[in-house]
Amino acid sequence: MQHEIQKADDQKIRTNLFSTSNLIIKKIRKLEKDHSDFILCDQMMYHDWRKLTFREELQEIEALEKRQKILHTFQIHLNYVAATSSVSPKEAYAMLKEEEGQYQCGDDTWKYVIDNLRKTRYESATQAYAQALPGVSKKHDEPAERVDFSEIFFKDNSALSGLKRTARSVYHYLSGIDNQKIEQHLAVPNAGYRLFKESLQITIKCGDWDLLGRLWKSADASYQQRYLHNMPLHLKKFWQKVISENDRDDADSELRMVYSKLARLLHPDRLVDETVEYQQWASVKWQRAQIAYQEGDAAALKRLELLCLAELGQLNDLTLAEISQCSELFQTELESLKKKLALCTQHPAWKFSSRRSYDSLKQSEQAEIKKRLIPLRADVSAIEVLLEGYSSNSPHS
Known part of the structure; x- marks a missing residue:
């Protein structure tokens, strides 16, 4: 005797389980919009105003802090x-x-x-x-x-200082181009290997292991062998360890898989035909996805995928257990947003776009900058005077 296999339609169960989450989602979207307006409007306007208003002071602080750290x-x-x-x-x-x-x-x-x-x-x-x-x-x-x-x-402005400026320019240029462009530069006869060798040294000094890995992978195998050939054994082992650690992230297939799924849902290039409201929602989530991916946080990416599918109502892509879990996740998300917005209200940029006068803000900012600038000047000056005294009395000076 044959029995037919009956499929249970659990769509109603899914919808009922998700009803609690729906109420929280509305609150979340309201708070997300408030936070997005602050980040994309008020905070950007505030930072631009601050950079223009106190340009010279901020540049001096940056230079002094760098010098102070060195000293x-x-x-x-x-x-x-x-x-x-x-x-x-x-x-x-x-x-x-x-x-x-x-x-x-x-x-x-x-x-x-x-x-x-x-x-x-x-x-x-x-x-x-x-x-x-x-x-x-x-x-x-x-x-x-x-x-x-x-x-x-x-x-002084010696050849050493000039070389430093050139190296810095090379580093910034290589950081801003893709791997294909790097390969084209390295493929130039004769000059390619020299660029490869010097670029590696620059990235090591900068501690940019990601760029180092990109340079290494973009180079011809003969460049790699030539670079390693005369290297001492202890240094060669250290180098191979750095390269292998750099490759470890590429082996994390789960991280890339979840990120790809989120990219299909949230990437701006895929949202051209969507509503403005959807694009704004996706923009917030896409920023979070990028941060989690850059930090290699697979668990955070997975939670974000779950939240996105739930918010979009794609319940068939979720198990009943995941739908039940959504309500707790959304509640945590809501509380986190409330705390984040509470901190935003304490920021000088809060409601910046609706300000009618900047006088009081300018005075308070000026006072804060002076608090940083005056001790920095004094500290750097004192150490430099001390070192100049050592230099003038140095037997090798």
Whole structure:
């Protein structure tokens, strides 16, 4: 006796399960619109106004903060050398200047040795400082600060400084082009390998492992073999480890698969024929998808996919368990948005587009900038005067 297999129509069950989520979605979309208006309108207008109004002050702060970081890091090296070598700060300054001279004249292997020496010295110095302070954790997890000592010893417009500007330009150019364009540049006879070698060195100094991986993959295999041929074994192992770690993200198929699904739902190029309201909703979700993908957060991408399918009413693509889970996810989303908007209301850019006067805002911003600028100027100036004193009395100056 044959029995027919009966298929249960669970669409009604799905719809009833989703009814609670529908109510929360309406609240979420209202808050998302408020937040989107703040980000895309008020905050952008505020930042543009601030950059124009305080252009010179902000540029000075940026330059001073960069200089301060270099000087403070150099001071750590200087004090550590003076303490461990039992010499005066002036003699320690001369020793570091001699070290930098060897660095500039040395080959890649010698530079690698000195870079590792500086890394070890910085870690030892900061650990010793932490141990000397009561109540400070002795665990040191921060990466070693790398400081370009040429910024301390060579501040003129020499060939070294010119080379730095050229290298910076090359780095910014390579970062802004796609892999196909990189391949075209590297394919140029004779000049291709030189560009490959120098570009790798620039990206290593910048710590941009993503760009390094792109350069490596775009190069001809003969370039790769030639680059590795004369490299010391310990350095070759380190290099291969960097490349393999860079490739690890490409192996994450689940992350790419979920991201592709979201791209089909949310990418702006696919929304040309959709309503303005849908495009605005998709824009917010697409930004979140990109952030999660860049951070390699597969779980966040999966939650976002679930929320998008639920909001779009594509219940047939979800299991009953996932539909039940939606209500909890949406409630969490709603609470998160409320907290985010509460923080936005404390921001100077809140309701910026509806302001009739900027006088009070300008005064408060000016006061905040002065609070940052005056101590920065004093700190940088004091350290530079101190180092100039060491330099003028240095036996190697």
